[in-house]
Amino acid sequence: MFLKPPPPNYEPGTRVRVVQYVRVGHRRWMTETVGTVEREGLRPVGGMEMGGKALYCHQPTLRLRQDDGSITEVALDGNTRVEAIAGAAPEVAGGPPPRPV
Numbered sequence: 001m002f003l004k005p006p007p008p009n010y011e012p013g014t015r016v017r018v019v020q021y022v023r024v025g026h027r028r029w030m031t032e033t034v035g036t037v038e039r040e041g042l043r044p045v046g047g048m049e050m051g052g053k054a055l056y057c058h059q060p061t062l063r064l065r066q067d068d069g070s071i072t073e074v075a076l077d078g079n080t081r082v083e084a085i086a087g088a089a090p091e092v093a094g095g096p097p098p099r100p101v
Contacts, residue, residue, distance in 0.1 A: 005042055006060075008040045009040065009082075010037045010040060010062070010082070010084070011037070012037055012038055012039060013036060013037065014036070014037045014084055015034070015035070015036050015037075015084070015085040015086075016034070016035065016036075016037055016062070016064070016082055016083060016084055016085060017032060017033070017034045017082070017083045017085055018032070018033045018034075018062065018064070018074050018076075018080060018081070018082050019031070019032050019080070019081040019082075019083070020074075020077075020079070020080050020081075021079060033064060033066070033072060033074055034064075034066065034067070034085070035064030035065050035066040035067070035072065036064060036065045037062060037063070037064060038063040038064065038065055038071070039063045040060065040061070040062055040063075041060070041061045041062075041063065041073075042058035042059065042060055042061065043058060043059050043061050043075065044057065044058055045057045045058060045059050059075050059076070059077070060075075060076045061073050061074060061075050061076060062074045062076060062082070
């Protein structure tokens with residue numbers, strides 16, 4: 001039985017903010033990533049010790065291009081908050097946004 005991938009939630013080019021919380025001991029740290037969506041994907045969960053990377057067990061991911069030009073892939077879970085940000089991304093990757101003259 002092969003399942004179809006879910007339809008994408010964010011179009012490529014959409015600017016988003018991803019907020020996740022990481023639990024470390026009794027503390028909770030917030031991480032925030034802002035970038036432009038390049039694509040959505042699914043990564044396999046598990047390994048050979050769990051019987052191989054099954055087709056039915058995947059975790060959704062977002063591939064983002066950040067303002068400095070770097071690319072990051074964020075694994076999404078039920079507690080991840082993804083917000084679309086209004087406004088266009090900076091035109092030039094790797095540099096500061098243009099200043100008014």
